[in-house]
């Protein structure tokens with residue numbers, strides 16, 4: 339590599355500051371990764387897609403596709419030290435191709451905005467369950483009663499919108515203050531506490547008498563039930579839960595000090611994230627079967643099973659309240675990272691302050707959130723393509739935009755960037771580096787494209 343270019347890269351700093359330590363970065367990315375995707379979404383997509391086989395495909399996607407994409411995002415972010423759009427333009431030019439790679443960053447910014455528009459509605463739903471739990475209304479409630487409470491909430495668009503508004507306001511508040519202040523503290527406490535409470539819940543679900551049924555639903559794989567559409571959903575879920583494919587991790591990587599090992603940090607985050615998702619499944623499915631509920635119930639699943647479980651527990655009012663507070667925190671730290679690419683872009687491009695940028699982007703997302711908020715009530719019969727507005731947004735962003743962004747990111751890191759740039763940034767050229775390169779040049783891009791083409795029916799069966 340030319341030494342002048344290397345010097346330029348070494349001296350680059352981010353306009354937005356840097357993480358105070360390696361731990362701060364790992365916590366921030368874990369805070370981004372662990373969220374509604376693990377506890378709200380994972381159990382219900384597993385339920386809708388028939389269980390075990392889906393879980394196995396999901397785990398394979400995390401390891402073989404998710405990890406190389408995550409490493410690529412962090413290394414690109416740290417090398418560019420700008421928002422994802424500017425980073426892609428800069429690195430594209432620096433590697434001698436085109437600044438047009440910025441459109442990959444652009445698609446990521448858009449994906450973040452669209453995802454947060456529905457994420458915030460579910461985040462608000464979680465907040466409202468803090469109040470409901472604290473009021474004691476779940477104590478000794480039966481399954482039909484808990485279902486009625488949920489339907490009462492989702493059925494009132496004013497309530498859904500109010501809580502969505504509160505959730506967005508909280509998110510804008512933290513993003514405006516900057517990611518270091520506040521975020522580090524919140525995550526340091528939240529992730530271990532959430533893990534602890536999940537283990538308490540696991541104890542309860544083991545004692546429900548249906549733990550075996552839940553376990554076999556999650557882990558006995560019946561590949562006959564698996565369609566290519568569910569394989570795509572498993573891959574999308576892997577992207578969504580790891581926060582990759584849209585530049586959130588790239589934006590956080592831009593604030594990463596030079597010395598930190600990117601491999602170590604990425605593997606730590608992926609393991610923590612996967613553990614929490616699996617734990618959520620192990621808590622929820624036994625409760626589904628114990629209460630005669632339908633695992634394919636959809637987005638409301640955790641909002642029924644967990645209140646039911648808490649309602650029957652000693653000290654349930656307390657535990658339920660704490661649980662929904664923690665889940666709200668987890669959603670909050672993810673929401674922040676969904677906004678970060680857009681906000682960093684507005685700050686750098688238009689010279690606005692962080693506060694101005696956060697309010698502007700936040701208002702756009704808040705308004706877009708009406709599409710989802712109304713999908714559960716006023717517009718619940720307004721269906722096209724995949725279903726309601728929420729169903730379409732969910733499918734478009736998670737199953738299409740994230741994997742598409744992911745494929746372009748690994749192709750960029752694996753094929754466009756020269757060996758020197760990536761091995762320099764990763765601080766290694768040994769076995770791990772070669773493994774990463776093999777995965778990002780071949781396994782991940784071919785895997786993603788294959789699943790895509792299969793799911794839309796463009797690749798015929800060979801038999």
Ligand code: PHE
Pocket residue numbers: 370371372373374375376453577578579580581582584586672673675676
């Ligand atoms: N990973 C988050 C979750 O599981 C969602 C997320 C997706 C956050 C993409 C940032 C970027 O809840």
